[in-house]
Amino acid sequence: MLNKMTVTELAEVSGFSKSFISQVKHGKRPPSERLLQILDELTSSSGESRTRQEGQRAIELFLKSRREGISQSSLDFYSKYLTKAIPVISLSPTPRKISSYLDGLSCSVGGKHAYFRAISVFFNWLYSPKSGFPFQQKDNPIKLIDPPKKPKLILPTLTKEQVNLLISKVKCVRDAAIISLFTESGLRLSELMNIKPEDIDWDNRIIRIMGKGNKEGYAAFGALSEKYLKEWLAEYQPGSGELIWNIGFWGIKAMLHSLGIETGLQCNPHTFRRTFACLLRKAGVDTMTIKDLGRWESLEMVQRYTRSVTFHDSLKLYKAPLS
Numbered sequence: 001m002l003n004k005m006t007v008t009e010l011a012e013v014s015g016f017s018k019s020f021i022s023q024v025k026h027g028k029r030p031p032s033e034r035l036l037q038i039l040d041e042l043t044s045s046s047g048e049s050r051t052r053q054e055g056q057r058a059i060e061l062f063l064k065s066r067r068e069g070i071s072q073s074s075l076d077f078y079s080k081y082l083t084k085a086i087p088v089i090s091l092s093p094t095p096r097k098i099s100s101y102l103d104g105l106s107c108s109v110g111g112k113h114a115y116f117r118a119i120s121v122f123f124n125w126l127y128s129p130k131s132g133f134p135f136q137q138k139d140n141p142i143k144l145i146d147p148p149k150k151p152k153l154i155l156p157t158l159t160k161e162q163v164n165l166l167i168s169k170v171k172c173v174r175d176a177a178i179i180s181l182f183t184e185s186g187l188r189l190s191e192l193m194n195i196k197p198e199d200i201d202w203d204n205r206i207i208r209i210m211g212k213g214n215k216e217g218y219a220a221f222g223a224l225s226e227k228y229l230k231e232w233l234a235e236y237q238p239g240s241g242e243l244i245w246n247i248g249f250w251g252i253k254a255m256l257h258s259l260g261i262e263t264g265l266q267c268n269p270h271t272f273r274r275t276f277a278c279l280l281r282k283a284g285v286d287t288m289t290i291k292d293l294g295r296w297e298s299l300e301m302v303q304r305y306t307r308s309v310t311f312h313d314s315l316k317l318y319k320a321p322l323s
Helices: 007-014 019-027 033-066 071-087 095-104 109-126 158-169 174-187 189-193 221-234 249-263 269-282 285-293 299-305 308-314
Strands: 206-210 216-220
Touching: 007 033, 033 071, 033 109, 033 189, 033 249, 071 095, 071 109, 071 189, 095 109, 158 174, 158 249, 158 269, 158 308, 174 189, 174 216, 174 221, 174 269, 189 249, 206 308, 249 269, 269 299, 269 308, 285 299
Parallel strands: none
Antiparallel strands: 206 216
């Protein structure tokens, strides 16, 4: 650090005179203990700065590698958690350091699990040949860490009557069409937002969508969604190739949030997607069929969403042994 900085720069940060610094730099007098301490601090600070810069560069490259086939909300998720975690744990931490970081977080178990998921995906990429960084897969520290145990809660869903109540409270037919489609089709927000007129097959009541992971798929809808959709499209009249909504991502979220406050009901895209699965399960549709209709990758999430339905179905057959 003594040789990297000019006499003027060292004099300014250390408080010593230029004459003294010049003599030390040219070996004419030894550095004082205080100057050595300052140089150590500057070296440490410079190293930390480089570590932060390397961490930020790795995060940026990671996010860039995810851009194909991933939603903006997923990118925001990774960015949010990694920019907090990586500067603390670094790019080559020990498993103990990662565990200590997760244990020291003040958030809920669900929050810690979110940090773990983001860090896990990041390190699996970083320690693979795809990243371009000089790390080996066998040295990946995340492989030696168990995820935080997350409670398996019964997630909230809506009844048919509650969905109809929400529809009755909307301010325009567009919002009724959005809520109806969410519930009857199990659409994700990104899927619903990107519908164009030519994607709708009215004869078979299906919509061609681009789903998670840039996978093309289909979503079915019912008579109620057809009614509201036709009313809205007759009013809005989007052209071929245009999106059918005059509202974006945050506009839809804000509309649903306001409805939730007004009615006291859970009102967001994930709740409608769970409701889609539960209403089908209550109607007797098997979980494999629900998986295909909702475009889930595995049965696990469908089973998690419909746990409450399974219990209530069993409850109808329940007879108290002692009563």
